[in-house]
Amino acid sequence: MVKIITWNVNSIKMRLERAKRLLENEKPDILCLQELKCVDDAFPKDFEALGYTATVFGQKTYNGVAILSKTQPSHIQRGITSSDPDSRLVSVQIGNLIAYSAYIPNGQAVGSDKYVYKLSWLEKLESLLKSRHTSDEYVVVTGDFNVAPEDKDVHDPIQWKDQILCSVDERKAFQKVIALGYTDCFRKLHPDSNEYSWWDYRNLGFPMNNGLRIDFLLANQKLAEKCVSSTILREERKGEKPSDHAPVCAEFDI
DNA sequence: ATGGCATAATTGTTATGA
Numbered sequence: 001m002v003k004i005i006t007w008n009v010n011s012i013k014m015r016l017e018r019a020k021r022l023l024e025n026e027k028p029d030i031l032c033l034q035e036l037k038c039v040d041d042a043f044p045k046d047f048e049a050l051g052y053t054a055t056v057f058g059q060k061t062y063n064g065v066a067i068l069s070k071t072q073p074s075h076i077q078r079g080i081t082s083s084d085p086d087s088r089l090v091s092v093q094i095g096n097l098i099a100y101s102a103y104i105p106n107g108q109a110v111g112s113d114k115y116v117y118k119l120s121w122l123e124k125l126e127s128l129l130k131s132r133h134t135s136d137e138y139v140v141v142t143g144d145f146n147v148a149p150e151d152k153d154v155h156d157p158i159q160w161k162d163q164i165l166c167s168v169d170e171r172k173a174f175q176k177v178i179a180l181g182y183t184d185c186f187r188k189l190h191p192d193s194n195e196y197s198w199w200d201y202r203n204l205g206f207p208m209n210n211g212l213r214i215d216f217l218l219a220n221q222k223l224a225e226k227c228v229s230s231t232i233l234r235e236e237r238k239g240e241k242p243s244d245h246a247p248v249c250a251e252f253d254i
Numbered sequence: 255a256t257g258g259c260a261t262a263a264t265t266g267t268t269a270t271g272a
Contacts, residue, residue: 010271011261035271037262061262062270106271146272165272200272202258212272244260244272 002097002254003027005233006142006217007247008034008198012066015243016044022236022247023050029070030094032101032142036064059087065101065143069094080124088121097223097254098133102143110167118146122173129180138254139220141182144198144245146214147174149184152194153213165212183224185217185250186232195232198245205244206237217250226252 005028009015012033023031031052036043040058043066047054052068057078063086067073073092080089091100102125107118125141133139147170151157160166178184186193196211205211219227230250237246 014261035261108271144272163272198272200258201260205259214272241260 001228002029002095002252003249004030004032004099004140004142004217004252005247005249006032006034006101006144006215007236008103008144008215008243008245010035010243010245011037012044012064013038013042014241016046018236018242020046020050022233023047023052023068026233026249028249030097030099031068032099033066033068034064034101034103034144036066037061038064055090055092057087057090063087063103065090065103067092067099067101069099071095080121080128084124089125097138097140097252100139100141100143102141102145104144104146106146107164107170110162110164115164119169119173122170122177126173126177126180129177129182133220135181135220135222137220138223138226138252140223140250140252141177141218142216142248144215145174147171148212148214149174149178149187152192153196155194155196155210155212160212165214177218181221182218183221183227185219185224185227186213186230186248188224188227189230195234196246197232197248199237201244206242215245215248217248219250219252223252223254226254228253
């Protein structure tokens with residue numbers, strides 16, 4: 001069994017103790033992280049003592065992704081293109097599995113320059129996945145996609161209608177990735193659930209459960225067939241100094 | 255009314271997130 005967790009930590013330095021506890025409690029084979037908000041050299045060494053190797057693609061102040069794994073990774077790839085200015089994508093091969101940690105641009109506001117960048121980034125992700133992988137590999141693309149794919153992923157679809165994270169064009173761009181043959185593991189196993197993975201820090205977002213589901217593990221067909229469980233670890237959003245995202249977990253019988 | 259809170263880079267304020 002292979003257990004994989006993805007988590008947008010919103011600063012790995014601020015979430016260090018929580019991340020260590022998560023590894024100790026959940027013992028995932030792979031932990032994909034987003035929004036490290038630190039450079040490679042500043043990434044904590046603490047995870048080695050817990051038996052994990054870190055593959056880091058950091059950046060000063062913003063972005064930054066990493067993959068922690070119990071076994072040694074190979075075939076490390078960083079960045080969505082050679083010209084991408086942001087550290088938003090890293091992938092590794094671990095055993096017979098290829099794992100991605102992705103932090104899709106937020107987009108800020110529908111129609112803005114950042115929104116255009118978000119859409120183009122998703123297109124690049126689609127073409128990268130299309131060209132890089134074949135159907136006889138095990139591939140999982142995890143991370144913060146900054147898109148709520150359907151109204152049931154949104155606490156108040158009327159309030160969020162056509163807003164950033166929920167607009168028609170972002171949802172279409174997300175579906176084009178799905179259409180390559182990828183499956184949203186949590187949704188496959190919980191078709192009617194209204195659980196969320198992100199809640200705004202402001203306005204009692206978490207206590208009111210005003211959330212969105214924007215963090216996913218997307219498995220290709222061969223791997224999705226092996227998915228036996230998927231959960232959102234919403235307990236992690238409670239207590240002192242939480243990230244605004246909860247970790248999302250999936251287990252695969254491979 | 256487009257705020258609120260959190261974080262990093264900096265020390266008073268701005269950029270960004272979602």
